[in-house]
Amino acid sequence: MTANWRLDERLEQDSFWLGTRNGIEFRWMKDARYAWLVLIPQVADAEEWHDLAQPMRDDLFTLSMQAAQRLKKATGADKMNVANLGNKVRQLHVHVVARHIGDAAWPGPVWGVGQAQVHDQPEATLQEMRDLFDL
Amino acid sequence: MTANWRLDERLEQDSFWLGTRNGIEFRWMKDARYAWLVLIPQVADAEEWHDLAQPMRDDLFTLSMQAAQRLKKATGADKMNVANLGNKVRQLHVHVVARHIGDAAWPGPVWGVGQAQVHDQPEATLQEMRDLFDL
Numbered sequence: 396m397t398a399n400w401r402l403d404e405r406l407e408q409d410s411f412w413l414g415t416r417n418g419i420e421f422r423w424m425k426d427a428r429y430a431w432l433v434l435i436p437q438v439a440d441a442e443e444w445h446d447l448a449q450p451m452r453d454d455l456f457t458l459s460m461q462a463a464q465r466l467k468k469a470t471g472a473d474k475m476n477v478a479n480l481g482n483k484v485r486q487l488h489v490h491v492v493a494r495h496i497g498d499a500a501w502p503g504p505v506w507g508v509g510q511a512q513v514h515d516q517p518e519a520t521l522q523e524m525r526d527l528f529d530l
Numbered sequence: 531m532t533a534n535w536r537l538d539e540r541l542e543q544d545s546f547w548l549g550t551r552n553g554i555e556f557r558w559m560k561d562a563r564y565a566w567l568v569l570i571p572q573v574a575d576a577e578e579w580h581d582l583a584q585p586m587r588d589d590l591f592t593l594s595m596q597a598a599q600r601l602k603k604a605t606g607a608d609k610m611n612v613a614n615l616g617n618k619v620r621q622l623h624v625h626v627v628a629r630h631i632g633d634a635a636w637p638g639p640v641w642g643v644g645q646a647q648v649h650d651q652p653e654a655t656l657q658e659m660r661d662l663f664d665l
Contacts, residue, residue: 443610456591464580466655474620475578478613481627482637483610499660502617504639 396437403486406435409511411521414530417454421528424519426511428500429495430470432524434459441487444479445479459489465527468492480506531572539571540623544646546656549665554588556663558596558656561646565605565628567659569594574608574624579614594624601628602660615641 396418407523410422410433416426418438424431436455441447448456479489492505502507514520524530532551545557545568553573559566571590576582582590598610607628614624627640636644649655659665 443598443602444595444612450597460579460587463578467578474615476613476615476617477579478611478615480611480613480639481609482611482639497648503642504615504617507638 396427398447399439400437401439402435403411403484403488405484406486408434409489411517413521413525413528416458416484416528418451419455419458421524421530422522423517424511425514425517427514428509428512429498429505429506430466430472432462432466432528433488434462434491435486441479442485446487455489464493467493469523469527470495476504478504497528504510507518510519532574534574535572536574537570538619538623541568541617541621541623544654545611548656548659551665552633553586553632556659556665558652558659559646561645562649562650562651563647564633565601566640567597567606567626567663568623569597569626570621570623573622574639576614577597577620581622590624594626597599597626597628601626604658604662605630607650611639613639615640 412422413421414446420435420437422433423435436447436451438451459477463477467475470493473496475492476494479509548556548558555570555572557568559568571582571586573586575665592610600613602610605628608631609629611629644655
């Protein structure tokens with residue numbers, strides 16, 4: 396990670412740590428309604444994708460896309476949502492969300508809809524996701 | 531464009547044509563509340579980013595990121611939202627939305643919020659955007 400990088404407090408609170416690849420932190424959202432991954436490059440002060448220098452810029456794209464592909468297959472999702480929004484949390488992060496027809500927010504976006512559902516036993520899921528994403 | 535590609539009817543209805551670069555159609559959403567670009571690779575049956583082969587896969591990423599950078603500068607946006615959702619319209623398309631603090635959906639996502647506002651005189655904006663994106 397770059398000097399002075401520190402994970403945003405809200406991201407830390409809302410998600411579980413999975414692991415790190417190529418200086419990109421993989422985290423799992425604390426919301427059992429969805430299979431919802433977040434990728435955060437450990438680069439201080441990056442807010443937009445274009446704030447990143449190479450090779451981080453391409454790595455974030457490649458890993459986000461690869462993660463979407465694997466998560467779609469693993470969950471049988473109908474559609475993947477891959478997005479950098481960051482209106483509330485400015486630290487650059489990419490959402491990779493597996494969407495299923497009829498899920499809690501379908502067909503709208505997941506952000507800001509209802510209350511997060513606590514995971515019953517997160518450890519099994521987290522280990523499964525670490526295996527899936529080679530973490 | 532690939533054989534059998536045809537622009538999705540809803541995308542066609544909801545946006546203005548701007549132009550095409552590298553087989554990617556640039557369109558401008560018919561919603562004057564936001565500066566909102568959509569990029570659509572002219573590839574039949576692509577729904578997910580990982581459905582694309584090279585070089586289209588990287589071109590879509592590079593052009594989306596470049597467009598976000600230019601649109602942020604041109605509009606003075608506080609944050610760019612770059613997203614492939616596609617829950618309603620499955621044809622692969624990437625949203626590039628300039629967000630401003632206090633805009634009609636701030637700080638939530640723009641999709642499905644309120645009613646689109648008709649452009650008063652779209653042609654001037656469309657020409658400005660063609661210049662901005664080298665179309």
